[in-house]
Amino acid sequence: MENFLIFVGMALATYFTRYIMIAALGQEVPPLLRRWLRYVPPAVLAALVVPAALAPQGQLEISTRAWAVLAGAAVAWRTRSVLWTILGGMATFWLFRVLAPYFG
């Protein structure tokens, strides 16, 4: 029962962060704010990608992950497709993993 109450508390905290801005900006959005908000998605998406590629554990590491995401970026640029980007990046990751033993 206590666990369940903590779940509800966590859910309320989460829901607050997801809903409050949608509610607050529900009417007329000032033009300047609106123009600023249009740059939020590319900033947030890039901020989710780069650390995952170059610092998955919190410190810088140029590893298979970095090359896989770089290859993914090339595929994304060409195809603009989520599916192909994932396939291209994952294929690169696996190729590096399979070849790694031969290159020490």
Added chain:
Amino acid sequence: MRDFWRGLLATLPLTPGIVAFGLLYGMMARQVGFSPWEAVAMSLIVHAGSAQFTALGMWETTGAIPIILTTLVINLRHLLMGASVAPYLRGLHPLWKSLLALWMSDESYALAIAEYERGRGSHHYFLGANVGIYLTWPISGLLGALLGAAIPDPSRYGLDLIFPLGFLGLLTAFLKDRIGVAVALAAGGLALVGTFLLPGKWAVIVAGLLGSGLGLLLEETKEAWKTS
């Protein structure tokens, strides 16, 4: 209705990533003493992956209040996401807005906002993407809780790359001009530096704010240049 299915289908390429982390979550939930039922209940009620993993790490050592506060802090990035999607949801019934907010995850937000940017977005598409993620997450969590200790680390198979790769594919929708590219590069760099310096998800919030601010600044400068 067609848009709903399009949104739901759009989550499919991300599904292996959700399943891999869902299985891991279910296994870890068992390790801190949850029953399989509790593991699923947490996913169904909270529905916030990063926060759930962090909460599990704190479960045996801290009380309810720190866990809930940490959840709040980890999810603060949703303020930015909510703000940027809000202009597209204007005029919708409050029930629609609250329903979309309830299940908004990083992944479904990214899918929906990219579709809006491409001019094909709709609240039905957003709902479909939300539902797709919302169904997969607790089901894979249950499987993980039932399978127990046999779950390997997703990063061994590169499955942790699926979300970043998916975000990369969606990012291209916003790279229509040089300002968009500059914003993405600046925010990516800032987030990387932020990861070394800041705890939790603060890097995403700081990079999101500063990167988008830079975009507006560049746009203003360009306008001023043109009109002068």
